[in-house]
Each structure stands twice: as structure tokens, then as C-alpha cells.
Amino acid sequence: MNLRALVSVTGKPGLFKLIGQNKGGFILESLDDKKIKSVVNLSTTKMATLEDITIYGEEEEIRLLDVLNNIKENGGTIPDVKADGNSLRTFFREVAPGHDESRVYSSDIKKIISWYAIIKDLPLFNEEAPEPIQ
CATH class of the missing domain: 2.30.30 (SH3 type barrels.)
Incomplete structure (x- = not known):
């Protein structure tokens, strides 16, 4: 991606x-x-x-890139951003296992869901990230 x-x-x-x-x-x-x-x-x-954004994890930070890939691999179905906090948290436990629930708020989950909704139809998931310049 x-x-x-x-x-x-x-x-x-x-x-x-x-x-x-x-x-x-x-x-x-x-x-x-x-x-x-x-x-x-x-x-x-x-x-x-x-590409540089990470999410608080219980043991180590989780890359946003990995969460977006997990959403895609789980069928790309996302909850409504207006869903209740428990529904959002349940969804996020599936796509970002090991996230720190005390530091990742519902507003963070809503933002990630809305970002996925924006980029899901773009060809980004099929593109390889370019190699870093050294």
C-alpha cells in the first residue's frame, strides 16, 4: 500500500x-x-x-497502514462513524488487536474509519510503497 x-x-x-x-x-x-x-x-x-501515523499499542505501536490493511482483509466493511462507542471499540479490536484501549479514544477510531471510507476506492491498496531514498 x-x-x-x-x-x-x-x-x-x-x-x-x-x-x-x-x-x-x-x-x-x-x-x-x-x-x-x-x-x-x-x-x-x-x-x-x-504512512507515518501509528496507534498506541499495549506492547508496541501499531502502524496505521497495518490497520487499514486489516480492514480491507476483513471485507472492507466499516461501521457508521455515528455508531455507539461499544460498537466502534468491538470493530477496532478486530482490526487493531493489541491497541491500548485507555489511550485510543472513540474519536480516534471514528477518524480512522472516516479515512478508510475516503481512500477505500482509490488504487492505493494495489500500489507498492516506494523504497526509501538512502
Whole structure:
């Protein structure tokens, strides 16, 4: 799976694709509505690639990439983000076994579910991540 160009921006809902860079910062395209483009200045905004995001685990951190793959392998069926906390937690126990239930909140689970809903139809699951540059 190749999530290298997909980012989450603090304070902005949804996901974005990094499409370029200029003097003002990074140019992002919204994955929800591909027509919306914005420039994000890193000195005032935090941004993280989905590839680098991890989830608190009981023993070790769990990569978001692994959780998204587990959702896909379990048929890709996700609960409604408005479902009750117990339903969300039950679902998350299946796709992220070993996550730290005291530090992973329902809001975190909802965010991951909404991210999966955005990217599930994109060809990302069939792409290999590029090798890191050394």
C-alpha cells in the first residue's frame, strides 16, 4: 500500500494529497472534493503522512497502514462513524488487536474509519510503497 503522498492536516477534516510545494508551503488537494486545493505553511500547521501515523499499542505501536490493511482483509466493511462507542471499540479490536484501549479514544477510531471510507476506492491498496531514498 502506498500512502506516502496522503496527509492529515491538524485542524482540517478529511485527507489531502500532497501535489506540490511553493514558497508559501505545500500545495494540497482535498481527497473529499478534488477541486479544492490549498497551501499549507508548515511553520503554522502540523501535517502527517498516513504512512507515518501509528496507534498506541499495549506492547508496541501499531502502524496505521497495518490497520487499514486489516480492514480491507476483513471485507472492507466499516461501521457508521455515528455508531455507539461499544460498537466502534468491538470493530477496532478486530482490526487493531493489541491497541491500548485507555489511550485510543472513540474519536480516534471514528477518524480512522472516516479515512478508510475516503481512500477505500482509490488504487492505493494495489500500489507498492516506494523504497526509501538512502
